[in-house]
Amino acid sequence: MNTPGPTVQATRTSLEIVEALVRLNGAGVTELASDLDLPKSTVHNHLNTLHDAEYVVKDDGAYDVGLRFLKLGEYSRSRLKLHDVARPEIDSLAEETGELVNLSVEEYGRGVYLYLAQGEQAVHLDTHAGMHVHLHCTALGKAILAHTPEERVEEILDTMGMPARTEHTITGRDAFFEELDAVRDRGYAYDRQERLDGLRCVAAPITTPDHGVAGAISISGPTSRMQGERFETEIPDLLRNAANVVELNMTYS
Amino acid sequence: MNTPGPTVQATRTSLEIVEALVRLNGAGVTELASDLDLPKSTVHNHLNTLHDAEYVVKDDGAYDVGLRFLKLGEYSRSRLKLHDVARPEIDSLAEETGELVNLSVEEYGRGVYLYLAQGEQAVHLDTHAGMHVHLHCTALGKAILAHTPEERVEEILDTMGMPARTEHTITGRDAFFEELDAVRDRGYAYDRQERLDGLRCVAAPITTPDHGVAGAISISGPTSRMQGERFETEIPDLLRNAANVVELNMTYS
DNA sequence: ACGCGCGTTCGCCACTCATGAACAAAGGTT
DNA sequence: AACCTTTGTTCATGAGTGGCGAACGCGCGT
16 A cells, blocks of 8 residues: 655645644744744745645735645546536535535545535534545444445555544444445444534445445434434435435436 | 745645645556656655645545645635624525525636535536636626726736636626726626636625625526616626625624 | 657766855844 | 744755656446
8 A cells, every 4th residue: 555656745745734734724924934844944934835736825924725726636636526426415405404504525544524404404513525424433434334344444444543533433344344344234234423423414325336436425414303213214225215316317327 | 926936846736736736637657747748756855745744645546635634725715704694694595595595716827716606597607616717707706806906907907918718708808997997886896608608697796895706696687588678687686695794794793 | 670759867077056255235222 | 132942945966856758457438
């Protein structure tokens, strides 16, 4: 997995600076330099370059990430057929259920949210497009991993670990693989407060015959509303139906 | 404006590679090398670095832009208060009018679309979030420039030029400044097939007392529907109302 | 089985970038 | 208003690194 190989240090530094800008919500040269433990002048040179290339902006003294990244970001997701195809389905699910509906894929061993739609009474979470999550503690992740070759799953768990997010998070590897079996049998996955207390989710994988699992869609809501018949059959059915539609449109269009 | 200064070549090259990936819709090492006129090994080193940093992905042999940029892109726009505040207003305008509603700001002398919402009968254009447009040929651009210091407008026109997009595009500088005067008087701006044949737009600026113009919102539609009373007063009024709401929420929240 | 085209590896030298210190500019404090 | 602090910017230099061409090996198509 780890291919050190010959790599361009300057590029790496520039990326770290951009990431630091996000982390610090915009920052000045000195702040960045101390945060990254780099000489001021180095940071300055990189910022100068990024500014010149119009990738960062100077907002009254402080540097911040520019909108050029918006173009790249939009491209990176519209590139995925799944996004374009699934989006309308996500929207109608949100309208039908009134809950929060998510679309995500796996990349580099983590879940990445591609798109979210909130229904009328949707919970307000920290989730946003582009956000990364561990796969083991989300319904989305389980749905995806249940249809991923076992060796790849092992590999992901090795590198990412299985940190406990709540007291309900599955942290044992055996238990997790049993859970994946159950997901495969059922056709959809549950998250019962495994990532956030008070939150329950249901997720269905999007699979295509030739390329395996492309991603997953999920519905998230408070435990109060996610229980009984609704949680056990109603929402799962809605999800599976939507997933089927997406799968068909993925292969035949 | 042009601050050459000491700049990091490697970073620039990496950015160019990413841009080329977008332009080519994903590509291999050789393809990129010939497109950018760089040695294969150089391109390879950069791709290796970007791949290692998880910014590009390898899709069965071809490299492409990864979802890490999605996070940066989302951040770059949610950073702008305007986006969060205006979004719901854009959505309701789209619902009310059934047309295409846009939100954009100025960056580096160009207009950047932040968000679009299409109503029931909205036209389908090439516009998408993150897209750049010339300011002189769009209603959005005029609305923004009308409230920008004249010297800055001159500067923008100098560097960006005023290319004709259609036969209706304003390409003369004097005519353009007169147009801006009219926009200021009216409180909103028009685009009468100046960017695309058959397309008309109305735009209202979003200004705040302390920071000047923050951006603009606009409604786009086919000439067939954008005429008469609707084009002259109905839509402008809707826009100005929405703009007012946004302006208030910008300053008091 | 062969050859072409691709991604990858290698090793070397020139050049670039990282560096710290010194300079300028801006803000806050007294 | 003059001071001092803090920040952004410039500069010159040497170490190291990234750019480069050529050579390698792999996979695909014929």
